[in-house]
Amino acid sequence: MSGATVIDRDHRPAAPLPDAERLAELQHLAAGRDARGILELALKEAFAARAAVVSSFGAESAVLLHLVASVDATTPILFLNTGKLFGETLRYRDRLQDQLGLCDIRSIGPHPDDRLQCDPDGTLWSRSTDACCAFRKVVPLRRALSGLAAQITGRKRFQTGPRAAMALVESFEGRVRFNPLAEWSQHDLEAYAAKYELPAHPLVEDGYPSIGCLPCTRRVAAGEGYRDGRWAGLDKDECGIHTGLDGDGI
Numbered sequence: 001m002s003g004a005t006v007i008d009r010d011h012r013p014a015a016p017l018p019d020a021e022r023l024a025e026l027q028h029l030a031a032g033r034d035a036r037g038i039l040e041l042a043l044k045e046a047f048a049a050r051a052a053v054v055s056s057f058g059a060e061s062a063v064l065l066h067l068v069a070s071v072d073a074t075t076p077i078l079f080l081n082t083g084k085l086f087g088e089t090l091r092y093r094d095r096l097q098d099q100l101g102l103c104d105i106r107s108i109g110p111h112p113d114d115r116l117q118c119d120p121d122g123t124l125w126s127r128s129t130d131a132c133c134a135f136r137k138v139v140p141l142r143r144a145l146s147g148l149a150a151q152i153t154g155r156k157r158f159q160t161g162p163r164a165a166m167a168l169v170e171s172f173e174g175r176v177r178f179n180p181l182a183e184w185s186q187h188d189l190e191a192y193a194a195k196y197e198l199p200a201h202p203l204v205e206d207g208y209p210s211i212g213c214l215p216c217t218r219r220v221a222a223g224e225g226y227r228d229g230r231w232a233g234l235d236k237d238e239c240g241i242h243t244g245l246d247g248d249g250i
């Protein structure tokens, strides 16, 4: 670990947790709905104008974004631009914005002072991926979400072990979190993308089934797992944005 200190300068006190009764009610309302129905619950019924989608514009992002656009194209889309992304991802974001008609994509990133203090030469990822993800992803996302009551993710249960038991609706850091694609398989995603002719991230056909920052993503060889190209060689499969600063994210 490097000695870099993550400054949560924009951290505001967490909102009170949604009470158990309210959470149970939302879980009951979500049960039996398809992904679009869960998005309607979040964006139209329970949290109109108080929810945002978190998207990496990665390999599977087009499906959730297409569904969101079909419900409300003005939904805020929080896009974590860490400063370490592939150029292909930035161009893919612009293509999806135009093609899906998304009109409120918010590009968020680390505070310049944090960048100067934590990672002046831009190589922190090579010494501590946890510290790098914390100041480039976790803190900026926490800042962007403050003031919102709910967030929507594109996480799926099949992606990682810790996600296997994820609920459709849960509470996280004082907000309600909706996971409308939790039950989807890789086949479901591919079938949906084919049905609506959604453009693929350009790196997928180049051997990247899961795409994050350039220094921490490599191609996956035949026989390797779906996310083996993320933080390869490290005991890490989450960036922390879904688990808190101490957690084990996109």
Ligand code: SF4
Binding pocket: 082, 084, 125, 128, 129, 130, 132, 133, 134, 136, 137, 212, 213, 214, 215, 216, 239
């Ligand atoms: S994925 Fe790598 S480069 Fe991106 S924020 Fe995390 S450690 Fe830094």
